[in-house]
Amino acid sequence: MLIIIILIMNYDDIQKLFLEKGFFFPSSEIYSDAPAGFWDYGPLGVNFKNKFIESWRKNIVRRDSMIEIDGSQILSKNVFVASGHLDNFSDPIVRCNECNSVYRADRMITDISGDMISEKLSDAEYDEKIKSLDIKCLKCKNSLSSVSRFNMMYDVGIGPKGDASYLRPETCQNIFVDFLRLSKTMRIKLPIGIAQFGKSFRNEISPRQSLLRLREFYQAEIEVFYNPNNVDVLDEFSTVSDCILNIHNSDDEIITATCNELVNRGVLPNKFIAYYLGLVQQFYTRNGLSLEKTRFRILPDDDRAFYATHSFDFEVLTSVGWLELVACNNRTDYDLSRHQKISGKDLQILDNEEKVLPHVFEISMGVDRSLYSIVEESYHKDGDRLLLSLKPGLSPFDVAIFPLSNKNDLPSFSKQIFNDLKLDFQSFYDSSGSIGRRYRRQDEIGTPMCITIDFDSIENNDVTIRYRDSMDQIRVPVSEIKNKLLEYYNN
RNA sequence: GCGGUCAUCGUAUAGUCUGGUCUAAUACGUUAGCUUGCCAAGUUGAUAACUCGGGUUCAAAUCCCGGUGACCGCACCA
Numbered sequence: 001m002l003i004i005i006i007l008i009m010n011y012d013d014i015q016k017l018f019l020e021k022g023f024f025f026p027s028s029e030i031y032s033d034a035p036a037g038f039w040d041y042g043p044l045g046v047n048f049k050n051k052f053i054e055s056w057r058k059n060i061v062r063r064d065s066m067i068e069i070d071g072s073q074i075l076s077k078n079v080f081v082a083s084g085h086l087d088n089f090s091d092p093i094v095r096c097n098e099c100n101s102v103y104r105a106d107r108m109i110t111d112i113s114g115d116m117i118s119e120k121l122s123d124a125e126y127d128e129k130i131k132s133l134d135i136k137c138l139k140c141k142n143s144l145s146s147v148s149r150f151n152m153m154y155d156v157g158i159g160p161k162g163d164a165s166y167l168r169p170e171t172c173q174n175i176f177v178d179f180l181r182l183s184k185t186m187r188i189k190l191p192i193g194i195a196q197f198g199k200s201f202r203n204e205i206s207p208r209q210s211l212l213r214l215r216e217f218y219q220a221e222i223e224v225f226y227n228p229n230n231v232d233v234l235d236e237f238s239t240v241s242d243c244i245l246n247i248h249n250s251d252d253e254i255i256t257a258t259c260n261e262l263v264n265r266g267v268l269p270n271k272f273i274a275y276y277l278g279l280v281q282q283f284y285t286r287n288g289l290s291l292e293k294t295r296f297r298i299l300p301d302d303d304r305a306f307y308a309t310h311s312f313d314f315e316v317l318t319s320v321g322w323l324e325l326v327a328c329n330n331r332t333d334y335d336l337s338r339h340q341k342i343s344g345k346d347l348q349i350l351d352n353e354e355k356v357l358p359h360v361f362e363i364s365m366g367v368d369r370s371l372y373s374i375v376e377e378s379y380h381k382d383g384d385r386l387l388l389s390l391k392p393g394l395s396p397f398d399v400a401i402f403p404l405s406n407k408n409d410l411p412s413f414s415k416q417i418f419n420d421l422k423l424d425f426q427s428f429y430d431s432s433g434s435i436g437r438r439y440r441r442q443d444e445i446g447t448p449m450c451i452t453i454d455f456d457s458i459e460n461n462d463v464t465i466r467y468r469d470s471m472d473q474i475r476v477p478v479s480e481i482k483n484k485l486l487e488y489y490n491n
Numbered sequence: 492g493c494g495g496u497c498a499u500c501g502u503a504u505a506g507u508c509u510g511g512u513c514u515a516a517u518a519c520g521u522u523a524g525c526u527u528g529c530c531a532a533g534u535u536g537a538u539a540a541c542u543c544g545g546g547u548u549c550a551a552a553u554c555c556c557g558g559u560g561a562c563c564g565c566a567c568c569a
Contacts, residue, residue: 020502020520032543032559089569095492103492104566152569169569205492205567213568305569324568384531404528432522436530443530452529464529471530 009379010319014372015210017379017388021445023048023396024211037207037215044445045371047396047426049218052287052371053197055393056220059283060363064236066193066222067186071174073199074156077164079173082342083335088306089169090151092126094144105147108135123147152202167201171219172362176335179225183349190351190358191226191234191272197367209320211368218367224276225358227351228332231272240278246295248315254295269310273330276363280314280326288374288391293317296328307334316373325370331360378446388446389469392489395446398425399485402438404454406431414453417463417478425485443468449488451481 009017018024022042028034041049061068080086092105105126112135126147136143154167168174175194182188197220207213241260247267248254255267259274268274277296285291299311307329314326336357340347348357378389388395401418403410411431418429428447430438435452442450452464457478465484466473476484 016502026560034560036560085569091567091569093492107566150567152567202569208562307569386531402529407528434530434532435528436532438531439529440531454529466529473529 009376009381011209011376014376014379017375017444018045018210023375035215037204037213039210039214039368044396048371048390048394049367051394051396052367052374053220055287056197056283056365057195059286060222060279061193061195064193064279066195067182067188068195068197069174069178069182070198071168071171071178071196073168073201074158074165075168075173075177077166078342079177079339080153080166082338083173083176084306084338085153085166085169086151089153090149092123092147093150094126094130094147103144105130109133123149150205152204154201154203169202170200170221170364171196171198172221172223172364173335175221175223176339176360177343179336179339180345180347183347188225188349190230190349190356191224193222193224195220195222197221211372212320212323214368220365220367222363223331224361224363226272226361227354227356228359229354229356230351231270234272234275237271237275240275240282243278243281244291245277245281246291248295248297250298250300273310273312273328273361276361277312277314277328280328280363284314284316284325284370286391287370287394288378288389289316290377293377295322297322305329307331316377318373318376323369323373325366325373327362327364329362329364331362333357333359335360385440386444387468388444390446390448392448392491395448396426397428397442397445397447398449398489400428400430400438400442400447400450402429402435402450402452403431404435404452408455409458410453410455413458417451417453417481421481421485424482439466439471449485 021044023045024039024041026034027038027040029040057068060066077086080089094103094105094108109126109129112133123146130144130147153169156165156167157163158165175196179194182194197218199216200219201216204213204215207215237259242258244256244258245262246254246256247262249267255262255265257265257267259268259271259278262268263271263274268277281291281294281296284294294314294316296312296314299308299313304311305327309332310330312328313324314328315322315324317323336347339345340357348355350356351358374390374394375388378391380387380389399421401414401421403414414431415429418427421427428442430441432438439450446468448468450466450468452466454464457463461479462475462477463481464473464475465481474484
């Protein structure tokens with residue numbers, strides 16, 4: 001009996017795969033002053049990311065007839081005055097005058113005085129408290145500087161005068177500030193999802209773990225605008241009512257049940273929210289994360305972002321612990337009312353004769369982290385074979401084409417097949433090394449099918465298709481290749 | 492940002508303590524042949540590295556100082 005040992009890979013193995021195969025690598029790598037937290041996507045990473053986003057478009061955006069925008073990454077200061085990021089996104093910090101240790105002023109005062117200190121005080125109020133409590137550096141006991149602000153947003157000077165503006169710390173603000181025009185030009189009806197995929201920027205104090213904590217990263221966000229008086233009338237709910245979710249509640253219990261049961265038992269507030277959580281679960285299951293390793297964590301009051309009334313973090317269990325992939329937040333009318341106030345524009349729209357300021361439910365996906373998690377769960381060692389079992393449609397290459405030998409007319413015949421496929425499928429041609437080696441190389445980067453042309457191929461006009469997961473081989477006529485590929489990818 | 496540990500071909504290691512045959516080695520990888528012809532075989536070549544800057548010294552991968560980065564811990568994580 002053959003025993004196949006399947007070994008699970010950890011963070012270091014994934015990192016090595018990324019670097020060696022050109023998925024991702026550090027930005028500005030050849031310069032010694034390359035800052036941490038910035039990563040470039042290599043050729044395989046780009047293909048993989050594009051396919052992941054295409055799956056997001058197909059299975060969420062197009063499925064629900066959402067509309068998509070692609071907004072500017074630099075936004076005006078007023079956007080962030082309204083959004084609250086200028087106030088809430090900056091931490092009050094103090095610095096030791098001797099050893100340069102940095103502390104959060106509010107937490108330090110809370111720890112030492114024992115009283116809860118708000119993070120919303122003015123700098124002068126913090127200075128006052130530090131002085132009256134005679135707080136010194138925790139490490140070297142020397143005096144502390146006065147309070148200053150560390151804002152996680154990158155500021156950008158515009159034009160010769162350097163007018164203040166910022167790189168967006170989340171993609172969704174574009175959606176809110178574009179809402180007025182979209183509502184007037186796109187004939188939208190509530191509920192309507194507005195989607196955006198793009199870069200966000202946060203000046204993390206200490207980025208770590210490559211793709212898991214970046215200073216410049218991809219988000220795929222959906223803001224669902226809805227009428228708060230009308231949240232339970234969603235026809236589509238039936239498509240997820242039997243979808244099973246793991247809910248991790250604030251009492252540290254795990255509740256596993258269908259969306260329908262979770263609403264009926266009051267674990268989830270309504271069908272509207274349950275529907276979108278179901279969509280997220282279905283999307284990730286389809287793309288390779290198993291239910292057993294995923295959960296929605298209900299965030300307790302003190303853990304939620306400043307704009308949210310309900311928050312559910314979709315998390316996945318990886319070799320580095322539970323990792324947040326998607327933040328699902330009920331932002332209510334926080335954003336639109338703030339933008340309405342600061343901009344002075346009326347952002348209400350008509351919904352069945354009723355004038356409403358829509359509420360917003362947000363599904364904010366961290367793309368880089370999602371890609372990492374999918375690779376970690378898909379990558380394993382099958383005997384001595386390294387195998388990346390990505391789901392159909394996610395692999396960097398759809399198909400690889402190999403002439404068995406470089407003799408006779410095999411290469412030119414193979415090139416013809418390659419040229420015939422490469423516009424419709426992400427194809428890869430390789431003629432060097434033994435055939436086994438070529439198969440293994442594709443296994444490791446997840447290519448699900450390889451086509452081999454042998455000495456009989458020219459005469460019979462047929463090829464061998466070899467499958468990644470089973471290693472099975474089938475013989476098909478050249479005219480059948482595209483059908484076989486479509487059969488696999490539409491499965 | 493702080494503290495600890497660390498940094499050598501694409502990757503994993505040797506060499507560093509005790510400076511000098513280090514003209515930096517080995518394996519895997521990559522690559523060009525030969526061979527083979529459906530699962531990382533064999534064989535002959537080739538490829539490619541001392542993190543960056545400064546200092547000590549007759550001589551630095553090796554010792555000293557600083558920068559940058561990585562890992563672990565603290566803090567941070569909208």
